[in-house]
Amino acid sequence: MSHENRVYRPAVITVGQEVLYGERPNDNLLWLLRAFERCGIPAAVAMVLPDDEVVIAEHLAFLVSKEHHPIFVSGGIGGTHDDRTRQGIALALQRPLVRHAECFEILARRYGAKFTTQRQRMAWLPQGARLIANPLGAPGFFLDSVYAFPGFPEMLHPMAQEVLKTLCLIQTPPGRKTLELTLKIPEGEIAEEVERFAAQHPSVEIGLYPSITPEGPTVCVRCRGLKDAANDWEAVHGFLQKLEAFHTVVEPVHEVPTPL
Known part of the structure; x- marks a missing residue:
C-alpha cells in the first residue's frame, strides 16, 4: 500500500x-x-x-x-x-x-x-x-x-x-513545538489581542485555557506549530513577551515537552 x-x-x-x-x-x-x-x-x-x-x-x-x-x-x-x-x-x-x-x-x-x-x-x-x-x-x-x-x-x-x-508516521514525524505563558487575568482581557495575532499568523495554533484559582482567574496562552518555522516562532516570542510586560505572570514563557 x-x-x-x-x-x-x-x-x-x-x-x-x-x-x-x-x-x-x-x-x-x-x-x-x-x-x-x-x-x-x-x-x-x-x-x-x-x-x-x-x-x-x-x-x-x-x-x-x-x-x-x-x-x-x-x-x-x-x-x-x-x-x-x-x-x-x-x-x-x-x-x-x-x-x-x-x-x-x-x-x-x-x-x-x-x-x-x-x-x-x-x-x-x-x-x-x-x-x-x-x-x-x-x-x-x-x-x-x-x-x-x-x-x-x-x-x-x-x-x-x-x-x-x-503508515510511515513514526520514522519521519515533523518536529513540533509548543510554547506557553500563564497570566493572572481573565481570558477576556487579552482575547482581542490574541485574536488579532492569530489572524496574522494562521500557521500558529493558539489556544486560551482559563482557570479559576483561590487567588483569582488565570489564563494559559499556548502556541503550537512546526519547530523549524523560525519566522513564526520569532513572532510568537515577541507576542508572548509583550503580554508578559503588561500583565502579572504566573508562569513565564516556556517550552512544553512532548507528552510521553
Whole structure:
C-alpha cells in the first residue's frame, strides 16, 4: 500500500459503556491522542461511544465521509455479547460480516479445547478486512481507513505502534513545538489581542485555557506549530513577551515537552 502524498486527518474512537458511565478513566483515548501528537499529526476528532453497533456505525460513517484517515478504534472486538465494534464497523462500511479463515485458525490454535462459540465470534470480521497481529490475544483488523484494536492497553499499545510504523508516521514525524505563558487575568482581557495575532499568523495554533484559582482567574496562552518555522516562532516570542510586560505572570514563557 502506498502512502505517498497521503493527507492524514486522524480520528480516535474508544468504545465502552464503563467509560461513558464514568466507571473507568479513558486511558486508551489519552494514550492514542498522545501517540498521534508524537507523530506530529494531532488527532482532528476524538470520540467515546457506547457498546451499540448502530451508534458506532453512525459516527464512523460520518468520519469516513469526511475523509478522516487513519481512524483508530479501540475496544469492543472481543467475543462477549456486549462487544459490538466489529458489527458497527461492518455496518458503517457497508460490508457483511464473514468468517475470516486466517483469524479463525489463529484463534483455534490459541484456545484449543477452550475455543468456545463466544471466542469464535472474534473471527467474524467485515468482508475484506486484514489482520493486525496480536501476540497476546485475538488479532485486530483494518479495512479502508479504519483500524480496530482490543481495549486492553497491553495489547493496544504495541499493536497501534506497529500500525503507525506501517503508515510511515513514526520514522519521519515533523518536529513540533509548543510554547506557553500563564497570566493572572481573565481570558477576556487579552482575547482581542490574541485574536488579532492569530489572524496574522494562521500557521500558529493558539489556544486560551482559563482557570479559576483561590487567588483569582488565570489564563494559559499556548502556541503550537512546526519547530523549524523560525519566522513564526520569532513572532510568537515577541507576542508572548509583550503580554508578559503588561500583565502579572504566573508562569513565564516556556517550552512544553512532548507528552510521553
